[in-house]
Amino acid sequence: xxxxxxxxxxxxxxxxxxxxxxxxxxxxxxxxxxxxxxxxxxxxxxxxxxxxxxxxxxxxxxxxxxxxxxxxxxxxxxxxxxxxxxxxxxxxxxxxxxxxxxxxxxxxxxxxxxxxxxxxxxxxxxxxxxxxxxxxxxxxxxxxxxxxxxxxxxxxxxxxxxxxxxxxxxxxxxxxxxxxxxxxxxxxxxxxxxxxxxxxxxxxxxxxxxxxxxxxxxxxxxxxxxxxxxxxxxxxxxxxxxxxxxxxxxxxxxxxxxxxxxxxxxxxxxxxxxxxxxxxxxxxxxxxxxxxxxxxxxxxxxxxxxxxxxxxxxxxxxxxxxxxxxxxxxxxxxxxxxxxxxxxxxxxxx
Amino acid sequence: xxxxxxxxxxxxxxxxxxxxxxxxxxxxxxxxxxxxxxxxxxxxxxxxxxxxxxxxxxxxxxxxxxxxxxxxxxxxxxxxxxxxxxxxxxxxxxxxxxxxxxxxxxxxxxxxxxxxxxxxxxxxxxxxxxxxxxxxxxxxxxxxxxxxxxxxxxxxxxxxxxxxxxxxxxxxxxxxxxxxxxxxxxxxxxxxxxxxxx
Numbered sequence: 001x002x003x004x005x006x007x008x009x010x011x012x013x014x015x016x017x018x019x020x021x022x023x024x025x026x027x028x029x030x031x032x033x034x035x036x037x038x039x040x041x042x043x044x045x046x047x048x049x050x051x052x053x054x055x056x057x058x059x060x061x062x063x064x065x066x067x068x069x070x071x072x073x074x075x076x077x078x079x080x081x082x083x084x085x086x087x088x089x090x091x092x093x094x095x096x097x098x099x100x101x102x103x104x105x106x107x108x109x110x111x112x113x114x115x116x117x118x119x120x121x122x123x124x125x126x127x128x129x130x131x132x133x134x135x136x137x138x139x140x141x142x143x144x145x146x147x148x149x150x151x152x153x154x155x156x157x158x159x160x161x162x163x164x165x166x167x168x169x170x171x172x173x174x175x176x177x178x179x180x181x182x183x184x185x186x187x188x189x190x191x192x193x194x195x196x197x198x199x200x201x202x203x204x205x206x207x208x209x210x211x212x213x214x215x216x217x218x219x220x221x222x223x224x225x226x227x228x229x230x231x232x233x234x235x236x237x238x239x240x241x242x243x244x245x246x247x248x249x250x251x252x253x254x255x256x257x258x259x260x261x262x263x264x265x266x267x268x269x270x271x272x273x274x275x276x277x278x279x280x281x282x283x284x285x286x287x288x289x290x291x292x293x294x295x296x297x298x299x300x301x302x303x304x305x306x307x308x309x310x311x312x313x314x315x316x317x318x319x320x321x322x323x324x325x326x327x328x329x330x331x332x333x334x335x336x337x338x339x340x341x342x343x344x345x346x347x348x349x350x
Numbered sequence: 351x352x353x354x355x356x357x358x359x360x361x362x363x364x365x366x367x368x369x370x371x372x373x374x375x376x377x378x379x380x381x382x383x384x385x386x387x388x389x390x391x392x393x394x395x396x397x398x399x400x401x402x403x404x405x406x407x408x409x410x411x412x413x414x415x416x417x418x419x420x421x422x423x424x425x426x427x428x429x430x431x432x433x434x435x436x437x438x439x440x441x442x443x444x445x446x447x448x449x450x451x452x453x454x455x456x457x458x459x460x461x462x463x464x465x466x467x468x469x470x471x472x473x474x475x476x477x478x479x480x481x482x483x484x485x486x487x488x489x490x491x492x493x494x495x496x497x498x499x500x501x502x503x504x505x506x507x508x509x510x511x512x513x514x515x516x517x518x519x520x521x522x523x524x525x526x527x528x529x530x531x532x533x534x535x536x537x538x539x540x541x542x543x544x545x546x547x548x
Contacts, residue, residue: 134521
């Protein structure tokens with residue numbers, strides 16, 4: 001009699017790509033609501049445009065590769081890419097910029113490398129970097145957060161829509177009236193203009209730790225990320241690595257020269273630090289896969305974010321840091337292969 | 351050489367074994383100067399001339415050159431030809447010379463030229479070597495022109511200096527655009543030739 005033999009693993013996880021991606025999307029909802037509250041309805045439109053072009057690009061590429069588009073569309077990974085891209089873009093971004101980023105991320109960075117499971121680079125960050133480099137003018141229009149005492153004009157729903165569709169502001173609004181430097185921009189240019197950290201902190205855009213509004217987004221990203229950790233959608237190594245890699249050099253520099261360096265708390269609660277630690281760097285495809293490798297990968301991203309913010313020409317370095325470390329992933333995985341039980345360790349006499 | 355052999359050599363250089371698309375040789379100048387059509391044209395013609403003459407000279411001297419020192423001799427031959435090309439550019443096309451800059455002298459190190467000397471000219475008669483140089487050089491030049499035209503069109507919305515729109519997709523004229531354009535060109539060639547293994 002023949003017995004059916006099954007190969008290991010014998011205990012299968014119930015997690016599927018679709019359920020993981022849906023949990024990631026759910027974890028992003030609080031921060032998305034806060035984003036709309038602080039920075040206006042642009043985020044919703046950006047997300048819709050990005051989703052249409054990500055999902056459309058995914059379907060087209062699956063068809064072009066002779067596969068069934070439904071397989072790729074039912075795992076929601078393109079929607080997660082669209083969501084991350086929408087969080088990365090300024091809330092006022094013309095639709096063709098968003099569409100270019102979405103299409104580049106899905107078509108070039110994801111499907112030309114083999115689709116989900118094979119892409120070397122994080123699709124959302126690849127798309128973001130392309131539009132950041134290709135459309136420097138359009139990527140500069142950040143609005144100030146909606147806080148009672150910040151003096152600025154808040155573009156309404158229709159005005160936002162008009163800008164997104166045409167790329168020019170309604171006559172009633174001027175660029176100077178609605179746009180502000182991001183806190184990271186203000187900090188970088190302030191420190192380079194010989195202001196001290198404490199001087200820059202008096203800017204009304206600055207909150208308790210990071211930028212006003214931004215720090216609340218950070219809190220909500222952290223809550224969503226914590227939930228993902230509890231649900232074991234992501235593991236602790238990468239977020240820990242990113243935060244340590246950023247905070248350790250930031251703390252050392254701040255303690256050594258408190259006037260000319262931003263405080264570690266500012267680094268933590270500005271820009272996309274926490275979004276990166278829990279949602280971007282943890283992309284299961286383009287991140288390192290071994291436990292030690294994940295820690296190293298996170299540390300590298302954190303340190304690169306710090307280095308770009310401190311010495312680079314861009315105010316935030318999350319996207320560049322993630323893409324650079326994506327390139328290092330094969331080497332990291334190779335160097336941190338876990339020891340296999342039963343095999344001799346290095347240095348063991350056989 | 352028969353006419354058929356000539357056509358075969360030219361076809362090999364222009365399409366079948368195109369130095370840029372198939373052998374992936376000479377990528378440094380190819381990626382660096384193809385930001386506009388005119389730059390691609392200028393460097394393409396310079397490379398075509400140098401490659402044809404170096405193939406002819408290497409082939410003519412192939413029985414005199416000792417194999418142990420063949421590479422230094424090829425480099426001396428190529429360097430003299432490149433110096434001629436550089437002086438010609440400086441004399442008659444000063445604007446193009448300024449715009450191509452270091453990449454004219456750097457034709458010396460273009461591995462496509464040394465590779466053709468080593469692979470083809472050192473083992474074939476002069477006629478065939480000249481045909482090979484013309485075919486490979488023209489293939490390289492056409493690829494440079496095509497990439498230059500594509501990147502200029504996409505990146506600056508202009509062609510050979512005639513502008514069609516205010517701005518283009520800036521990335522195409524930046525260094526990453528060169529890699530993307532070359533990869534797309536290689537993919538297009540493979541697509542036209544049919545999938546490998548078929």
